[in-house]
Amino acid sequence: MGMGGRIQAISGPTVTVDLKGLKLYERVYVGNAMLTGEVVRLEKEKAVIQIYEDTRGLAVGEPVKGVGMPLTVRLGPGLLGGMFDGLQRPLERLRQDMGPFITGGKEVYALDYMKRWKFTPVLKAGEAPTMGTVIGTVDEGAFKHYIMCGNYSGVKVAHMRDGDISLDEPLGEYEDGREIPGCNEWPVRMARPYRRKFAPAEPLITGQRSIDFLFPLARGGTAIFPGGFGTGKTILEQSVAKFADVDIVVYVGCGERGNEMADMIAEFEELQDPWSKRPLRERTVLVVNTSNMPVAAREASIYTAVTMAEYYRDMGYHVLFLADSLSRWAEALREISASLEEMPGEEGYPTYLASRLSGFLERAGVVETMNGRIGSLSMILSVSPPGGDFTEPVTQACLRTTGAFLMLDTSLAHRRHYPAINWFQSYSLYAKEVAGHYREKVSAEWDEMLLRCRQLLQQEEALREVAEIVGAEGLQDTDRMLMRTAERIRTEFLQQNAYSDDAFSPPDRTLAIIKGIVNDHDRAMGKLKQGASLEEAV
Ligand SMILES: Nc1ncnc2c1ncn2[C@@H]1O[C@H](COP(=O)(O)OP(=O)(O)O)[C@@H](O)[C@H]1O
Ligand SMILES: [Mg+2]
Known part of the structure; x- marks a missing residue:
């Protein structure tokens, strides 16, 4: 002490x-x-x-x-399916103990020390583990939980236990008499170590057509969804949390409305992960710091969450970290900075905002872990620029360090075009790297269709300006056909209703839809060229 x-x-x-x-x-x-x-x-x-x-x-x-x-946070079996506050206190157990009014100062452990696990040792007597060495495994739901050595030990193991254990018992002893614990603590502000980092190359399939097709994400990559109020940030983050092709999802509700999190939890209890067909809740860790909770814990919450995400990455899993919204985190940082009377930077944010953010985003990546596995940590963060002004400091600071920028457009949201991803102003730096995967795993036509889709949307944009001058009636039939096709791309392909069966679109379905539209277009254009009228051609 x-x-x-x-x-x-x-x-x-x-x-x-x-x-x-x-x-x-x-x-x-x-x-x-x-x-x-x-x-x-x-x-x-x-x-x-x-x-x-x-x-x-x-x-x-x-x-x-x-x-x-x-x-620090506690890392061990039992985090999956859990819901924690910004200090990693388990909210459900806290509520059972104290009722709905959580008072301060109460120490409740993140992990259940009473729960019994079936432990299978990997480490043998006489071996000396180092940081990250796998000591043994337990089954955490459908996942093999690799219990890892939490610090550099270098001392040989005297004996290991196996079978029925709980976390308040040691898994074995070292030759110097020290116990081998089943869980460890790790400081949240320190990135967990790994051997090597690789450039992201595999896609992170989200099931959202406008993302996977136009602006694909990569496992180990970073992305932001900036958008004004009501543009669909929360719905998009939650959709990706449901459908992403990853092993484990860590979701941080950061400074947003509490009822949104409650709805999400209820939904996650019922829904299945479309890839493994297991309950979604089993692969998800929730960190909740809603707008009614203390502001400073919000600042810590993203670190608490990312440290748990790194822990599962270190077991060789593909982990996705989502936060909604990063702007509320930045506002917490601003509030704390103001009370410290620090010199304010742009719009009152501390001058270290950008470096803090890039330090955080650096915790994403594909790595070779300390025990030789390959794991990845991807990050998707929503940003809520006040008034939808993307030149504000948080959006700008993110832009410099994230690989994908999916701009949610207020005018698209007004027209109820969801997800409101602007297809001219968004970008993904991963497109080239991951295209090969879609080509090989889905279809060789992926690139061609992508090119056609982009061209049709661009041609429509150019035509729209002409149409504004001459009126739609002044356009030739081929141009009117093009407007029709682009309209279909927007409504049948890019739009995706989160409340329907269409909420999840696997890549083969994504390709089939765009191919259908492009083929119909080509057929109609062929007829028009042979002299058919527009009505005959479609
Ligand atoms: N993919 C979608 N499908 C259908 N409706 C959507 C979709 N995305 C957003 N919406 C509608 O927009 C509303 C606002 O979305 P929300 O995610 O709460 O916005 P934000 O978090 O940006 O303020 C939702 O309540 C819903 O009615
Ligand atoms: Mg929201």
């Missing part, structure tokens, strides 16, 4: 304490209520602490205690 001190001043979510010997980012218990906080600034005689819980009722003079460790 660290040393003790007292609160000197309180300013919103931050307090100043006269505690010496603290380290930057050390976890601290603040006040009689033992609220969790983290050291964010050190001065000669005092430290400034950001508190992750409601600071109402806190008074000057109350005690403060350093924990001697940074903010």
Whole structure:
């Protein structure tokens, strides 16, 4: 245990304490209520602490205690299917214990230490594990959970247990008498180590036609969905969380409405992962910090979540991290920065916003793990630019470091064209890398159809300007045919109703739809050229 001190001043979510010997980012218990906080600034005689819980009722003079460790998460079997707050407290168990009003200072472990697991050791007596070495496995739902060595040990194993275990028992002992734990802690702000990183090359299939076809994502890549209010960010994030072709999904509800998360949880209980046919909830970890929860925990929530995502990546799984919305995280950062009286940058955001964000986005990637497996961590973040203005600092900072930009368009959303992805202004830097996969695994026609689809949409755009001048009647039949086809591409192909059977479109279906439209177009154009009227041709 660290040393003790007292609160000197309180300013919103931050307090100043006269505690010496603290380290930057050390976890601290603040006040009689033992609220969790983290050291964010050190001065000669005092430290400034950001508190992750409601600071109402806190008074000057109350005690403060350093924990001697940074903010960490617990990593072990039992995270899948769980729902946690920004400090990784399990919300369902917390609610059972305390009712709907979660008060601060309550330590409830993320993992259930009573639950029994069937443990199969991999490590043998006489072997010396290092960081990331697989100690043994348990079955976590449909997943093999690889329990890994949590730190560098280098000491030989004296003996291993097997069979029925719970997490409060050791899995075995080292020759020096230390126990081998079934779960470990990891500081949330420190990326978990890996051996090597690779450039993303495999597609991340989302089941959304306008993404998979026009702006494909890659496993291990990063993408943002910026869009104004009501453009469909939440629906799109949730659709991707349901249908993405990955093993595990970590979803962060960050500063948005609580009822949206409640609906999502209810839906995930019922629905199946379309790829494995297992209940969706079993492959999902939820981190919830809705708009009614303390603002500072929101800042921590994305780190808590990404650390759990890395943990499953380290077992060799394909993990997808989604956050809705990153802007609420940035606003939390701004609020904390203001209460620290830091020099504000653009629009009041701290000057380190961009570097903080790029440091976070760097945790995505395809890696060779410490135990020689290949795992990936992909990130999709929604961004809510105020007034739909994409020149604002958060969107701009993301643009510089993300591989795909899917712009959600207010005018498309007004016309109820969903998902409202603007097909002229969005882009994906992964298109070239992943095209080969779609060509080989789906059809050799993928590229050709993509080219045709793009051309038709561009030709329509050019024609639209002409039509505005001469009127639709002034257009030739071939041009009117083209307008019709482009209209079909927009309504039958690019639009996808999230509340229908069409919510998930696997790649072969995606290709079949666009091919049908393009073939109909070619046939009609052929007839028009032979002198048929538009009505005869279609
Ligand atoms: N793919 C979709 N299919 C059908 N309706 C959609 C779709 N996407 C969005 N909507 C409609 O738009 C509304 C707003 O979407 P939402 O995701 O909550 O927007 P945002 O999170 O950007 O504010 C939804 O309640 C829904 O009615
Ligand atoms: Mg939303």
